[in-house]
Amino acid sequence: MTFWQGLCHLPISWHPTIGKSCGKLLLILAKSRKNIAQANIAACFPNLSKAEQQKLLQNNFLHLGRSFIETGIAWFWSDKKIQSKMDYEVIGIDLLSNSDPTNGNLIIFKHSQHLELDARIFAMNTEVYGVSRAHNSPSLNKIQNKGRLSSMKDNADKNNPRKFLKWLKAGKNVMYAIDQDYGWDHSVKLKFFNQEAATITTTRKIIDATNSNLLFINSYYKNKKLMLEIELIDHMGLNSIELAQKINDLMEGKILKHPAEYLWSHRRFKSTLGKNFYK
Numbered sequence: 001m002t003f004w005q006g007l008c009h010l011p012i013s014w015h016p017t018i019g020k021s022c023g024k025l026l027l028i029l030a031k032s033r034k035n036i037a038q039a040n041i042a043a044c045f046p047n048l049s050k051a052e053q054q055k056l057l058q059n060n061f062l063h064l065g066r067s068f069i070e071t072g073i074a075w076f077w078s079d080k081k082i083q084s085k086m087d088y089e090v091i092g093i094d095l096l097s098n099s100d101p102t103n104g105n106l107i108i109f110k111h112s113q114h115l116e117l118d119a120r121i122f123a124m125n126t127e128v129y130g131v132s133r134a135h136n137s138p139s140l141n142k143i144q145n146k147g148r149l150s151s152m153k154d155n156a157d158k159n160n161p162r163k164f165l166k167w168l169k170a171g172k173n174v175m176y177a178i179d180q181d182y183g184w185d186h187s188v189k190l191k192f193f194n195q196e197a198a199t200i201t202t203t204r205k206i207i208d209a210t211n212s213n214l215l216f217i218n219s220y221y222k223n224k225k226l227m228l229e230i231e232l233i234d235h236m237g238l239n240s241i242e243l244a245q246k247i248n249d250l251m252e253g254k255i256l257k258h259p260a261e262y263l264w265s266h267r268r269f270k271s272t273l274g275k276n277f278y279k
Contacts, residue, residue, distance in 0.1 A: 005072065005076050008069055008073055008076050008077070009076070015066070016066070018065075018069055019063075019066030019067075019069050020065060021065065022064075022066070022068055023058075023061040023062035023064055023065025023066065024062075026061050026065055027058065027061045030061075034057070034061070034265075035278055035279070036264070036265050036266070036267055036278045037060055037061070038053075040265075040266075040268060040269070041056055041060070041264055043193070043195055043269065043273070044193035044195065045193075045259070059260035060113075060260045060261075060262070060264050063114070063260055064113055066114070067113040067114055070113075070114045070116065070117040071116040071117065073086070073117055073120075074120035074148075074150070075116065075144075075147025082120070086117075086121070086226065087224060088225060088228065089227055090121070090228045090230070091228065092229055092230035092231055093126060093230060095215060095232055096126055096173055103168075103213055104168030104170065104171050104172050104174060104210055104212040104213070105173045105174070105212060105214075105215055106168060106174055106206055106210070106212045106213070106214050107173060107174065107215045107217050108176055108203070108214070108215070108217070108247060109176075109216065109217045109218075109219070110177060110218070110255065110262065111179055111262070111263040111266065112220070112261050113261050113263055114219065114221075114226070114261065116148070117226065118226070118228060119151075120151050122217065122228055123153075127172070128151075128172075128173045128175055129152060129153050129154050129156070129164065129167045129174045129175070130148060130154075130156070130174070130175045131155070131157075131158050131164050131176040131177075132148070153172075154167075158176075161206075165206065165210055168210035168212040169210050169211075169212075174212075175217070178203065179248075179251055179268075181198045181268050181270050184198060184271060186200050186202050187199055187271070189272060190248055191245065191248065191249075192251075192252060192268070193252055195272070196272040196273075197268055197269055197272055198271035198272060199245075199248055200244065201243075203235075203240070203243055203247065204235070204239065204243050204244075205240065207235065213232065214232070214233040214235050215232055216231050216247075216251075217229065217230050218230075219261075220254075220257065220258040221258070221261065233246070233250065
């Protein structure tokens with residue numbers, strides 16, 4: 001932890017080199033993650049040549065290496081230091097207040113490699129609550145929670161819906177990433193990059209139960225500046241499955257613009273293509 005914090009507090013001009021070195025090292029050492037990312041990229045980008053897929057894999061791991069620094073910035077830096085050192089822009093934050101003020105805002109986001117930094121910066125610019133999964137390591141989970149609460153008002157486990165439903169009913173902003181394979185509880189088979197993927201359909205139930213607005217926040221780098229873009233999702237007239245597919249399609253479109261920044265090392269298709277798909 002001391003070494004990690006030390007790396008993150010080195011001059012920011014050093015960070016790209018550190019991230020690149022970490023990414024190259026992970027390509028060699030993190031064989032399981034590499035196999036998972038490689039399988040996902042092959043399945044989701046069949047039109048790319050083997051050389052192009054390999055290039056995307058390498059760039060993806062460079063962002064994975066960079067994420068160690070970005071997560072450290074999110075967890076260990078002060079608000080003042082982030083404001084003075086990080087180049088970022090938040091677009092569409094006015095939508096949070098322009099939508100119905102009596103209702104909460106359910107804000108869907110994708111698993112980018114820099115999602116911890118995305119959430120920290122977003123929470124620095126507006127009052128926000130989070131939904132997440134507890135880390136398997138109790139010690140790292142403690143560090144994770146402390147880091148996330150540097151700016152977030154509070155954090156709820158995804159298995160404790162009553163907590164974040166209460167926030168939404170009280171008119172709060174709640175961030176929720178739903179683009180992973182959480183098994184078949186509350187999930188159905190829907191398309192994601194033209195592959196069948198276990199997709200949760202609870203978004204409809206959440207917004208119906210809380211009368212909350214539905215938004216999406218996209219994140220990506222543009223000329224070394226971290227961009228956060230917020231947009232409303234029109235969900236009127238859509239049932240739970242139609243809305244879940246619309247969110248999948250929306251995420252897919254955003255990922256295609258910056259594919260190397262997405263978390264391809266997650267076993268997104270384990271429930272549909274089977275765990276052996278990643279061996």
